[in-house]
Amino acid sequence: MPTALITGVTGQDGLYLSELLLAKGYEVYGLVRGQNNPKVEIVRGIPGLKLLFGDLTDLSSLLRAVHTARPDEIYNLGAISYVAYSWENARLTSDVTGMGVLNMLEATRLYCGDDPAKVRFYQASSSEMFGKVQEVPQRESTLLWPRSPYGVAKVFGHYMTINYRESYGMHASSGILFNHESPRRGPEFVTRKVTRAVARITLGLQEKVELGNLDARRDWGFAGDYVEAMWLMLQQETADDYVISTGETHSIRELLDVAFAHAGIDDWSSYVALNPAYLRPAEVDLLIGDCSKARETLGWRPKVGFEEMIRMMVDADLAEQRTLGV
Numbered sequence: 001m002p003t004a005l006i007t008g009v010t011g012q013d014g015l016y017l018s019e020l021l022l023a024k025g026y027e028v029y030g031l032v033r034g035q036n037n038p039k040v041e042i043v044r045g046i047p048g049l050k051l052l053f054g055d056l057t058d059l060s061s062l063l064r065a066v067h068t069a070r071p072d073e074i075y076n077l078g079a080i081s082y083v084a085y086s087w088e089n090a091r092l093t094s095d096v097t098g099m100g101v102l103n104m105l106e107a108t109r110l111y112c113g114d115d116p117a118k119v120r121f122y123q124a125s126s127s128e129m130f131g132k133v134q135e136v137p138q139r140e141s142t143l144l145w146p147r148s149p150y151g152v153a154k155v156f157g158h159y160m161t162i163n164y165r166e167s168y169g170m171h172a173s174s175g176i177l178f179n180h181e182s183p184r185r186g187p188e189f190v191t192r193k194v195t196r197a198v199a200r201i202t203l204g205l206q207e208k209v210e211l212g213n214l215d216a217r218r219d220w221g222f223a224g225d226y227v228e229a230m231w232l233m234l235q236q237e238t239a240d241d242y243v244i245s246t247g248e249t250h251s252i253r254e255l256l257d258v259a260f261a262h263a264g265i266d267d268w269s270s271y272v273a274l275n276p277a278y279l280r281p282a283e284v285d286l287l288i289g290d291c292s293k294a295r296e297t298l299g300w301r302p303k304v305g306f307e308e309m310i311r312m313m314v315d316a317d318l319a320e321q322r323t324l325g326v
């Protein structure tokens, strides 16, 4: 039975990935952090998942975790992942989302000893690295031009992963994942903010939703599909980097159209207010990925489309808000 260690197990992707690996028969360890962290209770409820405490900023805690888990595969999903927050906390974001990758790579390298490819390593890179895009659609070879402290930290982690592969012969792969969402998405991200607001407005619990830039475009996929791509990358004989995307792009306005229409509201204009506080110091205007390499090499393709996913999120939020309202 293979063993995996997942950092960021309490996050959206960590939850889906741990369930996927447990269903495949893996022994799965998840790294959790902090004192009295309420999210730890959620993952304690996943049957079979074993928890280890550690923090990406604390190398010795990572060394301890790797030596305890003795993993065949490491999935480094832990990060400060909210782009807007990264301007307010640029140093912290660099420490966790950037230097944290170096710490995890180093803990893995030291554990591997004389056999650098003993452990297969996955790094959660991001389409946010493309920032001010230099090519449309974006692919693995597109020049990176990050537009946020988060994006800069991800570029550091991305190149450090490549560097460890090239310098030490580690089996280290990066998934350049475009935005992916689900009913488990954090409520700070725009899809979930909108689907939760649609549910609450429909139930008479909220009057409006305040948003920033409605013209930005994203390539949005379903998180459940994207964790499968992570696993497939680590099943390859050779480590490499892959874009994971749907190849479609939609604006925030289109997101509003789909979410409100699913609740029977065709004209959302009176329910949406613009609040400049949600505008960013620098914006990523357009993301659309070309995942041909992943299709051809991994045999991966997205199964859930944009509209189906947004409708799934609205339904889940309606159910959750009804339960909370009881």
Ligand code: NAP
Residues within 6 Å of the ligand: 007, 008, 009, 010, 011, 012, 013, 014, 032, 033, 034, 037, 039, 054, 055, 056, 057, 076, 077, 078, 079, 080, 081, 082, 096, 124, 125, 126, 127, 176, 177, 178, 179, 180, 181, 186
């Ligand atoms: P998420 O829901 O925000 O989860 C982030 C995880 O990182 C949480 O489990 C969090 O733990 C953990 N974490 C934060 N600070 C940490 C620290 N100092 N030490 C250890 N763990 C720490 O993010 P996600 O959407 O699942 O994304 C997973 C990864 O993919 C992230 O690296 C993200 O940047 C990257 N990514 C995401 C997308 C996307 O669209 N979702 C796209 C491209 C790349 P707590 O619960 O304790 O806070």
Ligand code: GDD
Residues within 6 Å of the ligand: 081, 082, 083, 084, 125, 126, 127, 128, 177, 178, 179, 180, 188, 189, 190, 191, 193, 210, 211, 212, 213, 214, 216, 217, 218, 252, 278, 279, 280, 283, 284, 287
């Ligand atoms: N969060 C948020 N809140 N975004 C808003 C709002 C709002 O009220 N109004 C407009 N937006 C716009 C943002 O300006 C951005 O252009 C877009 O909606 C998407 O924002 P987010 O959902 O916060 O995601 P993101 O694209 O910045 O980052 C996500 O995807 C990256 C991959 O490209 C995160 O998951 C990152 O961790 C991930 O790397």
